[in-house]
Amino acid sequence: MKLLEWVNIKPVESLKGKDLLTLFDYSTEEVKELLELAKNLKFLTKEGKCPPLLAGKTLGMIFEKHSTRTRISFEVGMQQLGGYGMFMHSRDLQIGRGESVYDTAHVLSGYLDGIMIRANSHQMVEELAEHAQVPVINGLTDLFHPCQALADMLTLQEVQGELAGKKLTYIGDGNNVAHSLAIAAAHLGMHIAIATPPGYEPVEWIAEKISKLAITNGGSLLITTDPVKAVEGADCIYTDVWTSMGQEEETQARLKAFQSFQVNDALVAHAKTDYAFLHCLPAHREEEVTASLIDGPNSYVFQQAENRLHAQKAVLASLL
Numbered sequence: 001m002k003l004l005e006w007v008n009i010k011p012v013e014s015l016k017g018k019d020l021l022t023l024f025d026y027s028t029e030e031v032k033e034l035l036e037l038a039k040n041l042k043f044l045t046k047e048g049k050c051p052p053l054l055a056g057k058t059l060g061m062i063f064e065k066h067s068t069r070t071r072i073s074f075e076v077g078m079q080q081l082g083g084y085g086m087f088m089h090s091r092d093l094q095i096g097r098g099e100s101v102y103d104t105a106h107v108l109s110g111y112l113d114g115i116m117i118r119a120n121s122h123q124m125v126e127e128l129a130e131h132a133q134v135p136v137i138n139g140l141t142d143l144f145h146p147c148q149a150l151a152d153m154l155t156l157q158e159v160q161g162e163l164a165g166k167k168l169t170y171i172g173d174g175n176n177v178a179h180s181l182a183i184a185a186a187h188l189g190m191h192i193a194i195a196t197p198p199g200y201e202p203v204e205w206i207a208e209k210i211s212k213l214a215i216t217n218g219g220s221l222l223i224t225t226d227p228v229k230a231v232e233g234a235d236c237i238y239t240d241v242w243t244s245m246g247q248e249e250e251t252q253a254r255l256k257a258f259q260s261f262q263v264n265d266a267l268v269a270h271a272k273t274d275y276a277f278l279h280c281l282p283a284h285r286e287e288e289v290t291a292s293l294i295d296g297p298n299s300y301v302f303q304q305a306e307n308r309l310h311a312q313k314a315v316l317a318s319l320l
């Protein structure tokens with residue numbers, strides 16, 4: 001039998017034409033199906049047989065902020081699926097000179113089959129999605145980073161198998177990455193613990209929704225200011241930068257506030273011995289994580305970065 005006949009590469013039917021703004025908008029079943037498709041697309045890609053599911057299609061990729069992984073994985077992902085990914089920096093577009101989101105959405109919809117955008121404000125991406133006639137994919141906003149979270153779950157599934165009931169700990173800033181990671185983990189029924197300094201907790205309405213979703217799926221959400229409590233018995237430890245893009249002038253204050261939230265040998269001693277360490281990257285060694293950990297045997301950060309490619313191909317193949 002030919003590979004393509006026994007590896008299931010059916011796009012997630014119910015997601016056709018939809019946007020991906022946050023994983024709150026998807027059902028648990030849809031998230032699981034996307035991850036299954038991502039796993040199969042990864043396998044086929046490694047065999048040199050990634051199917052050309054998006055032949056002739058073009059994804060426009062708008063960036064208001066820097067990117068290494070998101071830009072390159074979307075561009076290469078489109079190419080592997082037989083389509084084309086077109087990079088645009090917002091400062092080169094008329095939107096950078098004040099053309100409205102409404103007009104931009106209508107105009108781009110006439111040329112493209114989908115739009116991926118990395119933006120400063122989540123609200124702007126919602127407005128773009130409202131007026132675009134093609135799917136809009138969130139490549140990071142101030143509030144969410146759903147594509148990252150799908151790659152994170154794919155990586156954890158590869159490393160630890162079934163995730164329901166496992167404990168996922170996030171240490172650091174209650175930011176975009178923390179929000180999306182916890183939403184994805186809640187879909188998969190994980191026990192999530194988030195430790196942040198006071199004042200840097202996840203946004204309240206987002207945390208409430210995550211908690212409900214986690215409980216529905218047999219998991220839970222704990223938010224604490226005690227990193228040791230959060231790490232106790234963890235299967236996975238995750239951290240992100242203390243200062244996100246756009247917060248540069250808060251750097252000094254944040255360095256001080258996050259001092260005791262470094263992921264280091266003393267802290268991970270409270271986790272399971274075979275815990276997996278993840279970080280969305282870019283990382284600052286000896287700030288949020290020590291080199292001994294991110295470059296150590298429990299770290300899967302490069303596998304995680306590679307998985308952006310395969311997780312996003314599942315998204316692209318399904319939405320476009």
Ligand SMILES: NCCC[C@H](N)C(=O)O
Pocket residue numbers: 140175176177240241243244245280281282
């Ligand atoms: N590459 C992902 C960067 C994530 C970070 N929280 C930021 O928003 O800058």
Ligand SMILES: NC(=O)OP(=O)(O)O
Pocket residue numbers: 066067068069070071140148280281282
């Ligand atoms: N993790 C992530 O989104 O990386 P980039 O900022 O390099 O795209």
